Structures are given as structure tokens and as C-alpha cells.
Amino acid sequence: DQQVKQNxxxxxxxxxxxxxLNCDYTNSMFxxxxxxxxxxxxxxxxxxxxxxxxxxxxxxxxxxxxxKSAKHLSLHIVPSQPGDSAVYxxxxxxxSQGNLIFGKGTKLSVKP
Amino acid sequence: KAGVTQTPRYLIKTxxxxxxxxxxxxxxxxxxxxxxxxxxxxxxxxxxxFSETQRNKGNFPGRFSGRQFSNxxxxxxxxxxxxxxxxxxxxxxxSGQGQETQYFGxxxxxxxx
Numbered sequence: 682d683q684q685v686k687q688n689x690x691x692x693x694x695x696x697x698x699x700x701x702l703n704c705d706y707t708n709s710m711f712x713x714x715x716x717x718x719x720x721x722x723x724x725x726x727x728x729x730x731x732x733x734x735x736x737x738x739x740x741x742x743x744x745x746x747x748x749k750s751a752k753h754l755s756l757h758i759v760p761s762q763p764g765d766s767a768v769y770x771x772x773x774x775x776x777s778q779g780n781l782i783f784g785k786g787t788k789l790s791v792k793p
Numbered sequence: 794k795a796g797v798t799q800t801p802r803y804l805i806k807t808x809x810x811x812x813x814x815x816x817x818x819x820x821x822x823x824x825x826x827x828x829x830x831x832x833x834x835x836x837x838x839x840x841x842x843f844s845e846t847q848r849n850k851g852n853f854p855g856r857f858s859g860r861q862f863s864n865x866x867x868x869x870x871x872x873x874x875x876x877x878x879x880x881x882x883x884x885x886x887x888s889g890q891g892q893e894t895q896y897f898g899x900x901x902x903x904x905x906x
Contacts (some may be wrong), residue, residue: 713892717897722881722902723900724797724799724883724898725836727894727895727896732892770836772836774892776891776892777889777890778848779824779843779849779889779895780826780838780851781826783835785835
């Protein structure tokens with residue numbers, strides 16, 4: 682049973698517009714959430730994270746929103762750039778445990 | 794600071810062989826976690842080592858094992874390789890205390906023939 686779900690395998694967005702990537706989770710014990718960007722045959726690159734005590738975190742063009750009651754988080758990228766094209770993974774963890782639970786990823790394509 | 798490094802980057806083995814992969818964490822980090830990425834299963838947690846002790850373990854068979862040395866470098870071993878072990882193996886490191894971001898290495902691509 683998937684504890685972290687990214688229901689959209691792919692997303693296509695025009696350059697300059699907003700990209701919204703979604704993630705749902707089932708385990709209410711998760712208290713730390715992260716987004717990673719990944720290219721094929723490379724390791725994931727950390728983008729942004731959020732603790733369960735917050736509902737929003739911003740870093741430049743990236744904002745993550747957390748809705749604990751809905752067990753839902755989203756990553757907003759504004760404005761989207763062609764270099765943002767990659768697979769984005771949502772991940773969650775409990776406390777200081779070193780095991781991240783990943784979603785299956787969403788492939789973002791930003792068209793010039 | 795140098796990032797997480799993994800060696801080798803690419804490896805080809807045949808069924809039944811064993812393989813050892815190496816991971817050097819970011820300087821000062823004491824926790825190393827290992828993950829397997831395959832097209833069908835995505836990114837799955839293998840195990841975590843902290844201060845030379847296995848602290849967490851995922852749902853993988855006993856053929857998958859690991860260890861950590863006093864300098865925090867970690868190795869992962871897979872014995873009796875199967876075709877399904879072909880994957881990208883990733884390691885990540887943190888200081889190991891509290892909520893922290895895991896920083897990943899570039900991975901080792903293993904192909905089992």
C-alpha cells in the first residue's frame with residue numbers, strides 16, 4: 682500500500698506559467714516532507730522541505746503548501762522555466778528516522 | 794563541502810555473483826541511508842546506518858546487507874545477484890539527529906545479466 686502518492690505521472694506547462702505538483706499521503710505520523718528533482722541516472726536533488734508544524738514554506742520560485750487535515754501537499758513553481766523540466770518526487774519521513782518514503786514521481790515538462 | 798560520493802558509478806555483473814557498492818557521506822554526517830530505484834517500484838528504502846549501527850531497515854531480502862565504518866563511509870553488498878536487482882542504487886546522508894534533509898549521491902547503476 683502506497684503511503685505517499687503522486688497521482689499525476691506527468692504535467693506539461695508553458696514557460697512563465699505556474700507549475701503545481703501534488704502529493705497525498707496516508708500516514709498521519711509523517712512530520713517532515715520534502716520535494717526532490719531528479720534527472721535520469723542521477724541522484725535526487727533537494728528542492729524544498731516543510732515540517733508538519735508549518736503550512737507553507739517558500740524558497741525563491743518554489744513554494745510548498747501542506748494541508749494536514751487533507752493529508753495533501755503541493756509544490757508551486759512560479760514562474761516555470763524550461764530548465765525545471767525533470768521528474769519531481771515527493772517524500773515523507775517520521776521524526777529522525779532515516780527512511781524516506783517516496784511517491785512515484787511526476788514528470789514535469791516546461792515548454793518554451 | 795564536498796557532496797555525497799558513490800563508487801563505482803556503473804557496474805555490470807552476472808546472475809549469482811555478488812557486488813559491493815560504496816558511499817562516502819558529506820563531511821560530518823554520521824547517517825547514511827541506501828535506496829533502490831527501479832522503473833516499476835520507484836525509490837525504495839533499503840536501510841540506514843548511524844554510528845556504525847543499522848538503525849532502520851526496509852523490506853528487502855537478506856541478500857541485501859550493509860555496514861558502516863568509523864569514518865561514516867558505508868558499503869552495501871548484494872549477494873547471489875538476480876536479474877531483478879538491476880537498478881540505480883542511491884545513498885543519502887544527514888547528521889542523523891532530528892528532522893533533516895537527506896542529500897543524495899549520484900548513484901551506482903547496476904546491470905545484472
